[in-house]
Amino acid sequence: MALKNMDGKELAFRIALFAVCALIFLAIVYPLYFIVIASFSDSTLVANGKVLLFPKGVSLFGYKEIFQDSRIWIGYRNTVFYTLFGTLVNMLFTMPAAYVLSRKEFKARRVIMFLFVVTMFFNGGLIPTYLLMKDLHITNTFWVFILPFCVNIFYLIIARTFFESSLPPELYEAAVMDGCTHFMYFVKVALPLSKAMISVIALYYLVGHWNDFFTALVYIRDNNLQPLQIVLRDILLSNQAFQNGAGTGGAAGGYAQRYADQIKYGVIIVSSLPILVLYPFLQKYFEKGVMIGSVKG
Numbered sequence: 001m002a003l004k005n006m007d008g009k010e011l012a013f014r015i016a017l018f019a020v021c022a023l024i025f026l027a028i029v030y031p032l033y034f035i036v037i038a039s040f041s042d043s044t045l046v047a048n049g050k051v052l053l054f055p056k057g058v059s060l061f062g063y064k065e066i067f068q069d070s071r072i073w074i075g076y077r078n079t080v081f082y083t084l085f086g087t088l089v090n091m092l093f094t095m096p097a098a099y100v101l102s103r104k105e106f107k108a109r110r111v112i113m114f115l116f117v118v119t120m121f122f123n124g125g126l127i128p129t130y131l132l133m134k135d136l137h138i139t140n141t142f143w144v145f146i147l148p149f150c151v152n153i154f155y156l157i158i159a160r161t162f163f164e165s166s167l168p169p170e171l172y173e174a175a176v177m178d179g180c181t182h183f184m185y186f187v188k189v190a191l192p193l194s195k196a197m198i199s200v201i202a203l204y205y206l207v208g209h210w211n212d213f214f215t216a217l218v219y220i221r222d223n224n225l226q227p228l229q230i231v232l233r234d235i236l237l238s239n240q241a242f243q244n245g246a247g248t249g250g251a252a253g254g255y256a257q258r259y260a261d262q263i264k265y266g267v268i269i270v271s272s273l274p275i276l277v278l279y280p281f282l283q284k285y286f287e288k289g290v291m292i293g294s295v296k297g
Helices: 006-036 043-047 061-068 071-100 111-119 127-134 153-166 167-176 181-190 193-212 214-219 228-248 250-289
Strands: none
Touching: 006 181, 006 250, 061 228, 061 250, 071 111, 071 167, 071 181, 071 228, 111 153, 127 214, 153 193, 167 181, 181 193, 193 250, 214 228, 228 250
């Protein structure tokens, strides 16, 4: 509708709607922008509120300190491995299980699904779980990131719902007439028609692995197995201790104070950037698949 054809109320509503959307956009974008400019601004100026729109006292000291730490590269290597291999294992377990549980001819599917759902609400607790991992001899190994959490029940339900509601029974009947087995139908028909759902669930799994620090905090003691999140946490803690006077001499404390926020904000960017870079490539699938499993009228 052209502006000249709008009455006063419609025009006022459009202007108010635009203003509200602009405020929401700024409220989301500005904190991200502030973290970026604060990561290479003088921490004293940041703390005094003098860095608002543009960086001041520009320095890359924080990034140099972060990337000169060899633990960063070990953590990156471990996290990338845990994320890629873990997501692959997640999908290899979740997709076939979801397909089988979506088949109405599988008589035990309701009982099995009930047992799966129970685990969403009840678990053994931290200490029994730790003892179980220890008895399985997977503590302090990379398998503890992969095997115990290879299926997320919520994502399993989403995938099962998609297979059940979005793939018509006639499609399977036609495939059977052409000689397809369940395995062939799953690989050649169901999966290619489920790209949006697979991409969304894979992205959820991937982000979960990338952000996972609690598993390492509880089960991992070997520094060479620590993921990036634990390494960045240790850098922040050591930097905070140095800033609070654990450094040698007053000058060192002042130096740490000047660059403390640079390291803090730099750590946030280093840990978040890979996921932010990956997301635009999966966005089209994410938009298609985010409503999978919802009630459609």
